[in-house]
Amino acid sequence: ETGVTQSPTHLIKTRGQQVTLRCSSQSGHNTVSWYQQALGQGPQFIFQYYREEENGRGNFPPRFSGLQFPNYSSELNVNALELDDSALYLCASRPTGGNSGNTIYFGEGSWLTVV
Amino acid sequence: QKEVEQNSGPLSVPEGAIASLNCTYSDRGSQSFFWYRQYSGKSPELIMFIYSNGDKEDGRFTAQLNKASQYVSLLIRDSQPSDSATYLCAVTGSNTGKLIFGQGTTLQVKP
Secondary structure, X not given: OOOOEEEOOXXXXXXXXXXXXXXXXXXXXXXXXXXXXXXXXXXXXXXXXXXXXXXXXXXOOOOEEEEEOOOOEEEEEEOOOOHHHOEEEEEXXXXXXXXXXXXXXXXXXXXXXXX | OOOEEOOOOOEEEEOOOOEEEEEXXXXXXXXXXXXXXXXXXXXXXXXXXXXXXXXXXXXXXXXXXXXXXXXXXXXXXXXXXXXXXEEEEXXXXXXXXXXXEOOOEEXXXXX
């Protein structure tokens, strides 16, 4: 039990549609990151938010966007879905000032299938 | 060159044997090193982290770090069928919190 919950767990979308994935972190976890894991690959860093501001981004196009809210919840939004967006999307949170290693907690992920 | 490289496997070992999983990384500034276990259809679960050169042991698991060679490994002693999973190596830079993962090594432990 990591205290990080994600929803929905599975969803199917059509190419061109938009999707919003949600994550709820533990109280005090001011940093949240999102990762995309395609089948057979390791997770790829999408972006990171700290106190509601984006403070790091991976090699993903602008149609991937996010929000972080004061209640330690966050969202990942993907516009104009493409078939290659089909993946497991992982939310990870950590407390501010925590040792950056052992205190990164992953949620169970959201499986997105784009058809 | 990938930032973090792992042999995708599968690595097959008999039950009770030692499984050795290896990982190399390209950024000499990397400071923190992690091993995650991922069962099929599940999210990654942190099993070991190491920051300093040398060995770190936790139960049946030993992580080894050699920063000069940019190499990190995970040894699993007395391997069990329940250890069968994909093992992901990940590194972070200086206090960024961004994890850079390898593609993972699939371990199969045969009874």
